[in-house]
Amino acid sequence: MLEKKRAVVLLSGGLDSATVLAIAKNSGYECYVLSFDYGQRSLTELNAARRVSESLHVADHRVLRLNLEDFGGSALTDHSLQMPEEGEQPGIPLTYVPARNTVFLSLALGWAEVLDAQAIFIGVNAVDYSGYPDCRPEFIKAFQDMAALATRQGVEGQPIRIETPLINLTKAEIIRQGLALGLNYAATVSCYQADDEGRACGRCDSCRLRAKGFADAGVADPTLYSPR
């Protein structure tokens, strides 16, 4: 019998990464799920990650604590900065967390190396990418090239692949794919400032993109919004 192929899947608990996990599972991977507690305002996202991991019966789910808030510089982790609510603006937004995907992929790479995993899955998206430099295909390609030189597997001829199944999809296409795989989006939380009950604000960039995705897909939005 062939050994099951393994993947490390980065899961925030939001819509995109939950869809990625469903896709990785559907592709036959044994999924090792990695989430980060990095001082993000919304801890309800991590609770969502736990719910999604449980419902998809993953092989393992780990939450790594990272003090990224010590570095400052982002409205997602620095509570002294005002969360932008005025819709999309030109340039790199204040919600950008410095080198976040680089850091997350690097830690996924370490675990993937120990697990002897063939792939790392990440839910970056170049369509609704919100201006973050580390969501672009050229960044992912450069990370994969670097990873091939960084690891035991790479040196021994089997570099780890970085899989980005959402990279060219619109939010509506992502949602349709998740629904086709039976994903329950009510369990996911995308809001940058969800309340303690996991209810979304409906005003931040992430909420706007998500709501538009459900509207464009022509399906009902299952998101719980805060009455505020």
Add this chain to the structure above:
Amino acid sequence: MLEKKRAVVLLSGGLDSATVLAIAKNSGYECYVLSFDYGQRSLTELNAARRVSESLHVADHRVLRLNLEDFGGSALTDHSLQMPEEGEQPGIPLTYVPARNTVFLSLALGWAEVLDAQAIFIGVNAVDYSGYPDCRPEFIKAFQDMAALATRQGVEGQPIRIETPLINLTKAEIIRQGLALGLNYAATVSCYQADDEGRACGRCDSCRLRAKGFADAGVADPTLYSPR
């Protein structure tokens, strides 16, 4: 007046990274020092990092906690594995920590981005590199290329440089350079399994390389060895 240029310097508390810090400082950088508490056996290394940072009057020194031991796979973090003491062997050694330099450089990159630093200094060495894939020049080059695509600075045309002043030096040359800069090597700890008083075992790969370096440089070895 010109603003002082800034660098993030990775410091373990060992001989190499302490020398790198002295070099960065001597090159006119305001130094922001980053160390990691990643479940390494030798916490005395971190105490050494604090001593070295203080004596060199750095701008800031942060110690980030990282649960790399959760991933397992290395004699440096997995206490169930036997530390190799039989001298250098072919292949990648058991003391290799999966993706360590990738993870450390990624976190340094995040801080560098917030600080608007021009460079990250790391003490990798391709001469005495002990078989770690992430100590090779081609890895460093690939990381720098990736970082240029990952960050705000890179997008805006000022990519962060990864500086590796030790990469082509022998241990003896490193030691001579540090001594010329006034570095006190008695404050550094290189041993993979130093005791609580910071005394070295004298038998692990790291102790062997260090002792040979002082011998080759023709200077007295200031290392405190355990009487065991």
